[in-house]
Amino acid sequence: MAIDQSPIVVVDHLSTTFRTPRGPLKAVNDVSLTLERGSSLGIVGESGSGKTVLSRSIIGLLPTQNVTQTGTATINGSEIIGTRHKDLLKIWGSEVAMVFQDPMTALTPTRRVGQQIAESLRINLKLSRKDANLRAIELLRQVGIPSPERRARAYPNQLSGGMRQRVMIAIAIACGPEFLVADEPTTGLDVTVQAQVLDLITELRAKSNLTMILVTHDLGVVATRTDNVAVMYAGRIVEQAPTASLFARVAMPYTKGLLDSTPRIDAPSHTRLSSIEGRPPDLVNPPEGCAFAPRCTYATDECRTVRPELVRSTLDANHLFACHHPLNGHQASSSLTENK
Amino acid sequence: MTKPLLSVNNLVVTYGARKHAVQAVAGVSFEIFEGETLGLVGESGCGKSTTGRAILQLEKVTSGSVTFDGEELTSLSPGEMRTRRRKLQMLFQDPISSLNPRRKIKHIVAEPLIIWKEGDDESRSHLVDQMLLEVGIDPHLAGERYPREFSGGQCQRISIARSLVANPRLLVCDEMVSALDVSVQAQIINLLSDLKVKHNLTLLFIAHDLAVVKNVSDRVAVMYLGRLCELGPSDDLYAHPLHPYTAALLSAAVVPDPTVGLSHHTLEGEPPSPINPPSGCRFRTRCPKAEARCAEEVPELREVRPGHQVACHFPLEAVPVSIQS
Ligand SMILES: Nc1ncnc2c1ncn2[C@@H]1O[C@H](COP(=O)(O)OP(=O)(O)OP(=O)(O)O)[C@@H](O)[C@H]1O
Ligand SMILES: Nc1ncnc2c1ncn2[C@@H]1O[C@H](COP(=O)(O)OP(=O)(O)O)[C@@H](O)[C@H]1O
Ligand code: SF4
Ligand code: SF4
Ligand SMILES: [Mg+2]
Ligand SMILES: [Mg+2]
Numbered sequence: 001m002a003i004d005q006s007p008i009v010v011v012d013h014l015s016t017t018f019r020t021p022r023g024p025l026k027a028v029n030d031v032s033l034t035l036e037r038g039s040s041l042g043i044v045g046e047s048g049s050g051k052t053v054l055s056r057s058i059i060g061l062l063p064t065q066n067v068t069q070t071g072t073a074t075i076n077g078s079e080i081i082g083t084r085h086k087d088l089l090k091i092w093g094s095e096v097a098m099v100f101q102d103p104m105t106a107l108t109p110t111r112r113v114g115q116q117i118a119e120s121l122r123i124n125l126k127l128s129r130k131d132a133n134l135r136a137i138e139l140l141r142q143v144g145i146p147s148p149e150r151r152a153r154a155y156p157n158q159l160s161g162g163m164r165q166r167v168m169i170a171i172a173i174a175c176g177p178e179f180l181v182a183d184e185p186t187t188g189l190d191v192t193v194q195a196q197v198l199d200l201i202t203e204l205r206a207k208s209n210l211t212m213i214l215v216t217h218d219l220g221v222v223a224t225r226t227d228n229v230a231v232m233y234a235g236r237i238v239e240q241a242p243t244a245s246l247f248a249r250v251a252m253p254y255t256k257g258l259l260d261s262t263p264r265i266d267a268p269s270h271t272r273l274s275s276i277e278g279r280p281p282d283l284v285n286p287p288e289g290c291a292f293a294p295r296c297t298y299a300t301d302e303c304r305t306v307r308p309e310l311v312r313s314t315l316d317a318n319h320l321f322a323c324h325h326p327l328n329g330h331q332a333s334s335s336l337t338e339n340k
Numbered sequence: 341m342t343k344p345l346l347s348v349n350n351l352v353v354t355y356g357a358r359k360h361a362v363q364a365v366a367g368v369s370f371e372i373f374e375g376e377t378l379g380l381v382g383e384s385g386c387g388k389s390t391t392g393r394a395i396l397q398l399e400k401v402t403s404g405s406v407t408f409d410g411e412e413l414t415s416l417s418p419g420e421m422r423t424r425r426r427k428l429q430m431l432f433q434d435p436i437s438s439l440n441p442r443r444k445i446k447h448i449v450a451e452p453l454i455i456w457k458e459g460d461d462e463s464r465s466h467l468v469d470q471m472l473l474e475v476g477i478d479p480h481l482a483g484e485r486y487p488r489e490f491s492g493g494q495c496q497r498i499s500i501a502r503s504l505v506a507n508p509r510l511l512v513c514d515e516m517v518s519a520l521d522v523s524v525q526a527q528i529i530n531l532l533s534d535l536k537v538k539h540n541l542t543l544l545f546i547a548h549d550l551a552v553v554k555n556v557s558d559r560v561a562v563m564y565l566g567r568l569c570e571l572g573p574s575d576d577l578y579a580h581p582l583h584p585y586t587a588a589l590l591s592a593a594v595v596p597d598p599t600v601g602l603s604h605h606t607l608e609g610e611p612p613s614p615i616n617p618p619s620g621c622r623f624r625t626r627c628p629k630a631e632a633r634c635a636e637e638v639p640e641l642r643e644v645r646p647g648h649q650v651a652c653h654f655p656l657e658a659v660p661v662s663i664q665s
Contacts, residue, residue, distance in 0.1 A: 046522075046523060146609075163610075190384050190548060192589065192606060194592070195592040195594075195602075217521060219522075223594065223596045223597055223598045224595075244598050247597055247598050247599075260526075261525070261526035262526075262551075262596050263529070263549075263554070265551040265554060265578065265590070265593045269574035269575050270533070270555065273529055275524075275526035275527040276523040279491060279524075
């Protein structure tokens with residue numbers, strides 16, 4: 001059998017705008033990206049930067065009311081944008097899986113977790129009740145839940161946060177997906193449990209060549225768990241690079257600001273953190289030019305009037321940035337955006 | 341060395357009664373010296389918040405003592421405790437919901453002064469403005485507005501102003517930066533460390549984020565299932581942990597640097613239920629070094645290096661003090 005070499009996910013000039021009482025809010029603004037099969041992309045940025053809306057847009061999991069979208073997003077060649085939820089159900093069940101921050105809201109509180117997994121198996125894989133129940137227990141074992149036969153009978157609120165996240169992962173992988181979107185899957189969990197859950201995801205990905213988008217605000221998680229990173233600010237990708245390249249030679253002052261404000265366990269106690277002053281802009285009234293300009297110490301008049309496009313760096317063609325005054329010797333190799 | 345401002349001795353806090361009794365804090369002892377920041381870390385449910393609340397007598401202390409500035413707090417009447425409370429303030433994770441939504445910012449910040457009947461309207465309003473300025477909030481723009489009009493970071497600044505206006509000596513900060521974005525978190529951490537010096541504050545800084553705790557603390561205490569495992573100077577404790585649990589926690593933490601990589605010594609499972617804790621050392625069910633003695637004998641906190649205490653029968657190899665940097 002020939003190995004499919006085509007990218008699994010292609011996003012092209014995607015924008016997602018919400019209608020709000022205050023006016024249109026562009027939560028995702030002209031984003032393009034490509035995911036190769038088996039790769040992982042971390043999406044980072046401050047809260048409200050559009051990480052969740054982007055990752056949900058890509059899989060079509062957005063409310064249908066008050067949303068307008070332009071651009072395209074395909075998964076295995078199928079167009080997602082503009083496709084009705086009814087027609088996406090097949091993809092959600094089989095090709096795409098999701099894990100969210102708060103498993104409590106994604107699980108039905110009144111049903112045993114084993115039943116919830118089995119139900120997804122019966123619907124999507126057409127398994128018999130008996131087979132589905134057996135497979136559910138096997139999946140719980142696979143995600144590292146001790147005494148799975150007993151735990152299958154538990155209700156969500158009888159499990160710890162880490163256990164619930166494992167159940168969510170069991171549901172996510174139940175139908176053998178190719179593409180996993182994990183939105184802050186370990187936010188709020190203890191470091192030990194976080195490591196366990198991320199180890200589990202890493203292990204499952206290796207077994208089945210699973211492609212992943214990992215949304216997180218934790219740069220440590222991104223550094224250790226992803227191949228590529230996209231940094232979002234005010235609805236745009238402002239820097240994107242292979243993970244090693246991003247951390248070795250950051251190009252965007254915003255990314256540098258995030259890194260410098262992160263306390264590090266390997267830095268001496270009382271190391272003064274350099275913070276980014278101010279707050280992200282209001283997406284209903286975004287500033288002209290670079291959206292980061294009001295907070296950027298390098299901002300010039302050009303930054304305040306001309307919006308920097310996402311361009312390739314002369315240092316590394318896979319390192320993209322959107323900045324008029326990039327750091328660390330980066331220079332724009334062409335003014336063309338990614339994918340064009 | 342300065343004298344301890346706060347001494348906690350063999351503190352026990354029990355929730356529930358009889359069969360359902362849970363010792364959330366099961367015999368904890370530590371001191372916090374004047375002007376010092378003591379960090380308190382540990383996994384969810386280990387008893388950090390309960391310890392913090394018990395110090396302020398917001399939780400009924402089952403046994404043990406809490407001495408603040410030479411005075412025993414556990415034996416005070418509620419009325420007596422109220423008059424002491426202005427010297428001990430607490431800051432929480434969720435600043436928006438801990439501010440009264442129906443009151444204007446200037447009233448929220450002035451409230452402690454009104455409770456303590458301090459000054460007149462004019463002097464109070466002057467003090468409030470000054471305090472807001474100190475935390476980076478413009479009193480003229482913000483004073484007449486309500487909490488919902490502010491972001492999480494700004495509400496945390498307002499909470500800080502409110503807690504400092506009555507001139508406290510000890511702040512108990514419970515996960516106060518945990519819900520904030522790193523950029524804002526850094527702003528608040530810097531603000532707190534400046535105010536600490538300026539107002540000569542002593543801090544108990546509770547958080548589960550190991551990097552944050554290391555950054556702000558002079559010494560760090562590690563808690564597991566209601567007891568302290570280890571307590572020592574921040575840099576020493578993070579560089580040379582003595583307790584297997586501390587080492588496991590540290591190895592699970594990640595650094596924003598792909599060249600550092602992951603540790604493969606992460607802990608399995610989750611802490612057991614505090615309803616029926618393991619005998620002997622409470623960590624033994626997850627400890628890679630556990631031996632028979634660990635099930636029989638409770639390890640007491642003892643000093644094994646200057647200022648560095650551990651509660652373990654078989655502490656990890658301690659690096660001789662002379663070769664530490
Ligand atoms: N009001 C209460 N009634 C009964 N049990 C309680 C109560 N508050 C806390 N507990 C229990 O006491 C133990 C310690 O809880 P505590 O809130 O102090 O933990 P923590 O270390 O602050 O955790 P976290 O990191 O999740 O904030 C836990 O087992 C908890 O379930
Ligand atoms: N259903 C919605 N209606 C209106 N605005 C929304 C909706 N969902 C998200 N937004 C807005 O879109 C922006 C991006 O949100 P989000 O993607 O959730 O950010 P992140 O995940 O990066 O924290 C924010 O300004 C948010 O308020
Ligand atoms: S374009 Fe200008 S304002 Fe924007 S990040 Fe670059 S230097 Fe800063
Ligand atoms: S006392 Fe025993 S079980 Fe407890 S931490 Fe030390 S070695 Fe492990
Ligand atoms: Mg989000
Ligand atoms: Mg707590």
